[in-house]
Amino acid sequence: MTTPLRVLLVEDNPGDAGLIEEILSKDDAKGFSIHCVTRLNTALEQVKTDAFDVILLDLGLPDSAGLDTLFAMKKGAANLPIVVLTSNQDDHMGLAAIHHGAQDYVVKGHDQGVFLCRVLRYAVERHQNEARLRQAATVFENTSEGITVTDAQERILLVNQAFCKFTGYTENEVLGQTPRMFQSGRHDRYFYAAMWADIKTTGHWRGEVWNRRKSGEIYPQLLSISAVRDELGETTHYVGVFADLTEIKATEARIEFLAHHDALTELPNRLLLGFYLGHCIELSRREGQQLAVLILDLDHFKDINDSFGHPAGDELLKSVACRLTQRLRGTDMLSRLGGDEFAIVLDNISHPRDAIQVAQDIIKLISETCRLGNGLEVHVGTSIGISLFPGQGETSEELLSQADAAMYKAKSTGRGNYQFFSDELTLATRERIALEEHLRKGIANGELRVHYQAQLDIATSRIIGAEALVRWQDPVRGLIPPNRFIAMAEETGLIGALGEWVLRETCRQGRQWIDAGLPPLSLAVNISAHQLRYSHMQEIVSAVLEETGFPAKWLELELTEGTLMQHELESVAILQSLRDLGVSLSIDDFGTGYSSLAYLRLFPVDSLKIDKQFIDDIPNDKNDMEITSAIIALAHAMNLKVLAEGVETLAQLEFLKKKGCDTYQGYYHSRPLPVDEFELLLLSNSHFEPKR
Ligand code: C2E
Ligand code: MG
Ligand code: MG
16 A cells, blocks of 8 residues: 655635645545645745645745745745646646746646646656656766766767766767777777677676777776666667776786785795796706805894884885895896895806805995985894705705805804805805905916927927916915816906916017027917907907017917807807918817817818827727827818827827827927926927937
8 A cells, every 4th residue: 555645735715725635535546645724834834844745836825926936835845846736727827837846737627636636646756756867867977987878879878977087088079989989909809799799698798898098098997888778678778887997907916016025125025036936947957057046134133123213124124125136137136035134046157156256245235334314324234145056956945945044154153254055165165266366366466477388290300389388376385287277267257368468478488589599489379268259369469469579470379179169150250360360270189079070171270189188098099099090180181280289108109100190299208398498498409309
């Protein structure tokens, strides 16, 4: 049972009032309850009680007349629908009343009976609908989501304020267009086809879409599209509601970032470090490279926190992170493990020494005074533990824990230093570094010496040349042979300066011998791979020849097979440029590298030096003897001269002579000698008769 409509009847004519009450009371559809008043003032009092659904208002009252009555009533009862009673078919007045906010009008004595009931009911219904629509319109306009309403052909009919705000378009710019004008080009046609298939079948679609703003910027939306259908199920409209996800995405990205980064320093955290290190280990394993993990912990950081507070501590950590980042290469990864602990992955290092270099730099860097924002100057130090791959672990966890253990060792051995996981490694690397430092000084202090080993023509037994071999005359440790420092000099690049010095010294000496009237000698100088690649050999050799006045044709440069093969095309060009200077070139230690005579054709060289290892077992090892004779024969076929290295016995020499080897050097005749002894040898022994 529905409740009756409550009518406030404002009518001063008792006859009219009685008639109306009678009509309404006869209505049996819903029923009316009527309260009748005769004056406007009383009516205005009544509407305050909220007891009515509709007002039936006669415009001619004792205390008010005409439209003024309506205005007063509207003001007093803004929320109630008003139906106006006019007299004698006064349509004009009725229409004027509607124009000024009445829901409808009824002409007394004419529009009565059922009609009156309908008018009242309809007035209430329409009033409610209008209120609802007003509400909907407010929501539509004020919602924070963008809304687009299109017709069935997807032409835009309506958009709201939020739509304009997000897209940058005004309503006028988009009315009549289709939403395709917002497409970003990020989705292919299959995406839209699937979307429309959903809308057609379920009447709904929801998902993330990239669209384009008027400015051209593309941005993510969370969009839902609904089809509006009529009673027959035909689509009449589409309503699209979307939220701009730009900020949400940015927040998501930030959360994602924070999951893998430390919030304070923004450095990768332990999790990300683990992933990255694992990846580096795989790569190093595949490529046969080395990597190092450094863990560093600030010394006495707790004191800073305790004495100056956590904000100061935080600032210091940020500054440390910043300084470390600046020191490292782009490929190194710095991570904060938590607290005052950082980790560094040095990818692809060529020697443990590289890790030490970084560790030493960091210790120095961190120990520098740090001035905080408030002007406070603080000092901290750091202890570093180092682990290496391969060698000290197969997984990232193992490497990190070894580095950690090493770091504790560093702390316990007095802070402000670094330690490897193993003592031997720490020691060996330190020694090597000390040696490097030492050699650097040695070179500067003129502690290098060149010794000369005679090279003899096998047919005539005459000294026709000498190989210049470097030694290091250390004031404390005595004479140090090259095999103790050449490799290190190559790795550190010191070989550049060292090699240039040997070259210059040898040419200077050669010139001096010529000037002293000694028979001209071919002087051979060893050139390392590093020199060939990184020094401008052609310029250096030509400058040295010019400077010393040593004739180019008497200078021979020795290169090993390995050196040439490393960058063969580059090597060919450099060798050619050296040869153009007039110097001759030989391949040292031949047979120990690729040993491909055919390959050698590539290189513009003059001679080969058969490595000592093939000579050693002559005449006992048949194999070596065969190799040696083959090398000699093939070299001659290629127009190369052949020298045998490390000849210690007469038997070896005789074998070589038989096979037609051109020259030799070795202890059988003489060891590498210091200049004065070599000069004596030259004077006394320019014709060397093999002893029998
Ligand atoms: P290398 O160029 O193959 O030099 C020949 C080495 O064999 C020399 O060793 C020499 O003393 C040694 N030797 C010669 N005859 C005999 C022999 O009959 N028996 C034995 N057991 N050994 C013999 P050294 O002087 O110790 O030099 C070793 C290597 O150091 C050289 O091998 C060369 O590769 C390198 N080296 C020496 N000086 C220089 C230099 O100035 N620059 C460069 N880059 N490398 C150098
Ligand atoms: Mg040599
Ligand atoms: Mg050699």
